[in-house]
Amino acid sequence: MIALLEGIVRGLGVGSVYALLALGFVIIYKATRVISFAQPALMLAGVVLVSHLAGPLGFWVALPVAALLTAVLALGIERGAVRPMVGRPAFVVAIITLGVDVAIRVVVNIFIGLDVRNVHDPWGLDSWQLGSLQVQQRHVAAFLATALLVAALFAFFRFTRMGLAMRAAADDQEAALAQGVSVGAVFALSWALAGALAAVGGTFATAGVSFDGNLWLTALVALPVIILGGLDSLPGAVLGGLAVGVAQELVATYQNDLPWLGGNVSVITPYVLMLLVLLVRPYGLFGTREVERV
Amino acid sequence: MLRVRNLEVVYDDVMLVLRGVSLDLPSGAIVALLGANGAGKTTLLRALTGLLDVHDGAVTKGSVTLDDQQVHGLRPAAIVRRGVSQVMEGRRIFAELSVEDNLRVGGHTNAGAVGDRLDHVYGLFPVLKERRRKTAGYLSGGEQQMLAMGRALMAEPRYLLLDEPSLGLAPRLVDQVREIIVEINRLGTAVLLVEQNAAMALSIASHGYVLETGKVVLDKPADRLLADDDVREFYLGLGAADTGAARRSFRDVKHYKRRKRWLS
Ligand SMILES: Nc1ncnc2c1ncn2[C@@H]1O[C@H](COP(=O)(O)OP(=O)(O)OP(=O)(O)O)[C@@H](O)[C@H]1O
Ligand SMILES: [Mg+2]
Numbered sequence: 001m002i003a004l005l006e007g008i009v010r011g012l013g014v015g016s017v018y019a020l021l022a023l024g025f026v027i028i029y030k031a032t033r034v035i036s037f038a039q040p041a042l043m044l045a046g047v048v049l050v051s052h053l054a055g056p057l058g059f060w061v062a063l064p065v066a067a068l069l070t071a072v073l074a075l076g077i078e079r080g081a082v083r084p085m086v087g088r089p090a091f092v093v094a095i096i097t098l099g100v101d102v103a104i105r106v107v108v109n110i111f112i113g114l115d116v117r118n119v120h121d122p123w124g125l126d127s128w129q130l131g132s133l134q135v136q137q138r139h140v141a142a143f144l145a146t147a148l149l150v151a152a153l154f155a156f157f158r159f160t161r162m163g164l165a166m167r168a169a170a171d172d173q174e175a176a177l178a179q180g181v182s183v184g185a186v187f188a189l190s191w192a193l194a195g196a197l198a199a200v201g202g203t204f205a206t207a208g209v210s211f212d213g214n215l216w217l218t219a220l221v222a223l224p225v226i227i228l229g230g231l232d233s234l235p236g237a238v239l240g241g242l243a244v245g246v247a248q249e250l251v252a253t254y255q256n257d258l259p260w261l262g263g264n265v266s267v268i269t270p271y272v273l274m275l276l277v278l279l280v281r282p283y284g285l286f287g288t289r290e291v292e293r294v
Numbered sequence: 295m296l297r298v299r300n301l302e303v304v305y306d307d308v309m310l311v312l313r314g315v316s317l318d319l320p321s322g323a324i325v326a327l328l329g330a331n332g333a334g335k336t337t338l339l340r341a342l343t344g345l346l347d348v349h350d351g352a353v354t355k356g357s358v359t360l361d362d363q364q365v366h367g368l369r370p371a372a373i374v375r376r377g378v379s380q381v382m383e384g385r386r387i388f389a390e391l392s393v394e395d396n397l398r399v400g401g402h403t404n405a406g407a408v409g410d411r412l413d414h415v416y417g418l419f420p421v422l423k424e425r426r427r428k429t430a431g432y433l434s435g436g437e438q439q440m441l442a443m444g445r446a447l448m449a450e451p452r453y454l455l456l457d458e459p460s461l462g463l464a465p466r467l468v469d470q471v472r473e474i475i476v477e478i479n480r481l482g483t484a485v486l487l488v489e490q491n492a493a494m495a496l497s498i499a500s501h502g503y504v505l506e507t508g509k510v511v512l513d514k515p516a517d518r519l520l521a522d523d524d525v526r527e528f529y530l531g532l533g534a535a536d537t538g539a540a541r542r543s544f545r546d547v548k549h550y551k552r553r554k555r556w557l558s
Pocket of ligand 1: 305306309311329330331332333334335336337338349350383
């Protein structure tokens with residue numbers, strides 16, 4: 001029972017990271033109908049920025065500054081590599097983002113170097129003891145930060161002029177243009193948001209532990225998450241992320257009871273879960289039916 | 295005055311769809327634009343509102359001017375800000391947004407006045423006020439047309455371009471749309487009314503144009519268009535005035551075609 005509860009808490013912490021990354025994918029997809037494979041690089045860039053800035057600035061200043069800088073980087077990618085491709089087939093643009101991803105990671109890796117890096121977060125591996133339950137602070141922090149960001153995003157899309165414009169453009173781009181919405185601004189903003197979310201997500205992914213250039217692989221889990229939740233659903237991204245995190249941690253908790261599955265089955269859990277859901281609901285848990293295949 | 299001169303529009307670099315169209319929409323007027331399917335009416339409205347780009351279309355000749363300033367080539371947002379709004383064919387409301395959010399997006403370029411404009415639009419369309427929290431996709435066809443018009447009015451346009459607002463509506467609703475157009479115009483907005491329903495359009499317009507395969511073939515005051523034999527026969531479904539209710543014969547059709555060629 002304790003193991004189960006602890007697994008769930010850990011899962012929510014890990015899942016929060018997936019949720020933040022998946023939100024970035026979905027926000028870009030809804031605005032531009034492009035699946036951005038540049039998210040892993042943006043995440044890595046954000047984390048490296050935090051690791052360099054946290055020394056001089058302290059973690060709590062470094063995090064928002066790094067998120068902002070990553071947003072600017074994302075804006076640059078959108079402007080330089082994606083915008084000129086508007087109107088090309090979706091998969092061509094997706095391939096271009098893949099190229100951008102590799103290129104950025106090469107550059108970012110220079111700033112990782114050979115040292116062991118970490119983000120200097122305040123939690124480390126400290127934990128709280130609640131009765132016989134032991135929960136790590138970093139998982140609770142990741143969950144709370146995600147809850148805060150999701151609430152802020154909700155308010156943004158619901159109540160602000162640009163948020164409404166983004167929803168309108170996602171619904172019918174030409175009709176939004178006809179109302180005087182600048183679709184270019186919508187594209188740019190979606191990339192900026194995704195960049196900032198990736199930076200924060202990545203930082204929580206590596207809180208308490210060190211990271212190296214392979215951290216970008218974590219962002220790949222967002223792919224099964226968005227396919228699970230539905231490519232075009234923001235709630236789907238959040239719930240899908242949390243569900244995948246919890247499933248993964250529970251499998252990790254109990255996999256020793258099933259030794260015939262092998263030692264690392266929790267790693268493939270997200271993909272297995274995705275396949276199972278797709279068998280029942282081909283457009284994901286919350287997605288719209290006619291989402292195009294890329 | 296919104297003025298179109300010798301406008302040529304090409305899609306995909308090769309398909310010439312407008313071949314030298316000229317048209318005037320004086321401020322405060324209602325002008326009707328009639329024409330069969332595929333004549334190029336929607337294309338003309340796209341050219342007027344900067345939406346050709348989306349369709350790989352481009353103005354290759356001629357000009358669109360608003361109060362003597364060139365506006366073709368401007369981006370849609372700039373044109374809306376200058377006071378020209380379009381209600382697109384097929385309504386194109388944001389189905390997933392609430393009625394009120396649709397209207398707010400309509401006020402995107404007019405952020406300071408959204409509250410006032412909401413009151414104004416709800417005054418014109420009380421049914422939208424009742425349904426303001428509803429998801430727009432669940433509105434009836436007539437309500438969606440009201441919403442599309444209300445959304446365009448949020449920007450406080452001086453020139454409103456309506457693309458087939460009566461399409462697919464029951465006769466009673468067509469009458470309602472017609473009255474609303476008159477009311478909008480009475481409040482000071484010029485209206486360019488694209489219609490297949492020529493009887494409705496000409497009953498409220500002061501001037502009318504007939505577009506055919508990308509050319510203006512008739513350009514007359516509305517009452518004279520109403521009396522025009524070709525218009526009566528092909529747009530109003532009435533017999534030509536001089537032959538009474540005689541059935542349309544092949545010879546008449548040929549005559550019509552000949553005449554059109556001669557006009558063009
Ligand atoms: N995006 C496009 N690309 C290529 N050709 C187009 C495009 N849109 C319209 N056309 C062509 O341009 C011509 C004029 O079309 P348009 O939609 O302007 O006509 P319309 O008068 O509005 O017709 P309707 O009454 O059916 O709405 C048609 O032959 C149409 O096939
Ligand atoms: Mg049309």
